[in-house]
Each structure stands twice: as structure tokens, then as C-alpha cells.
Amino acid sequence: MIRDEVLVDLAKRCPRSEAALKKVVGLPRPLLEGGGELLLKALERGAEAAAQVKVAASVEELPRERYGADALWAMVQAHCRARQIDPALVATRKQLTRLHRTWIGRGQLEDPILAGWRGEFLRPWLSRFLRGEESAAFSWSQQQLAPAERAEINQSSTVEEHDA
Secondary structure, eight states, X not given: OOOHHHHXXXXXXXXXXXXXXXXXXXXXXXXXXXXXXXXXXXXXXXHHHHHHOOOOOOOOOOHHHHHHHHHHHHHHHHHHXXXXXXXXXXXXXXXXXXXXXXHXXXXXXXXXXXXXXXXXXXXXXXXXXXXXXXXXXXXXXXXXXXXXXXXXXXXXXXXXXXXX
């Protein structure tokens, strides 16, 4: 067994010789004696594979994209909170930024966050909202954010209770 710290050190150093391998602190000596060559070959294969992996460049948001993503994030947070769902369970701002870019680019709601229960919860409302077919109305009711229709029901029952 090799401890995680030793594996991280091996990945950072990427030793190319048995002498360099012996300098890695914490590497079990029996492993060096019985499988040092195999370990060096595995490290070499790993380095070659890593060199072939293309890392996607982080694309900075344009001001217009940032505004759209922030607005979408705010609306999704309000939609979740009004239904007593923690927004962190539904999506992150980064995920919604990706979703927003897909919507702007292709006009489609295609994203992994819209799979399963998250999709059942968000997709119908979000689709109508982004097409401009639905507005969002919230109200403060019973010390919490509520969809306007629920807030209206709660307020009318509260008024009736006070009148009685």
C-alpha cells in the first residue's frame, strides 16, 4: 500500500530513474526492491497520458453573460426558496452559467443538472420562464419567501382567522 501523500509526491516529482525513485520519502522499500522498474514504467505511461489530455481553457464571462447568469441564478434561488428547497441542492452558479450559455447558444435546455428530480423540478418552469411565457412573482408570507399564488392563499386564510 502507498499512502496518498506519497502518491501525490510521485506525481509531482515524476521520477525517471531508480535513484530518483529512492528519494521519494515514504515509498515502501520492498516495493522499490521488487517493483521499482514496474513503478517507473507506470509513472512514464501516466506522464505520457497526461501530456495527451487537453485541458479546456477557462473562458471568462462577458459582462452580458455575467448579468444573464447572475439573473438566472437569482431566479432559480428564489424559485427554490419559495418552495422550501435549498438552492444548493438544485444547482450551483457555475452550473447555471453553463446552462445559460447553452440556452443562449442553442436555445435548448440541455445540461446534466436537468436530469432526474432536478430536471422534473426546474425544466418546466425554467423553460417557460426563459421563453418569456411565465413571469416570476414572489411574496413574503409567514416569515418566508413564497410563490405569489401560495402567499395569496395564506394571506386570505390569515385575514379570515383574524376576522373571526
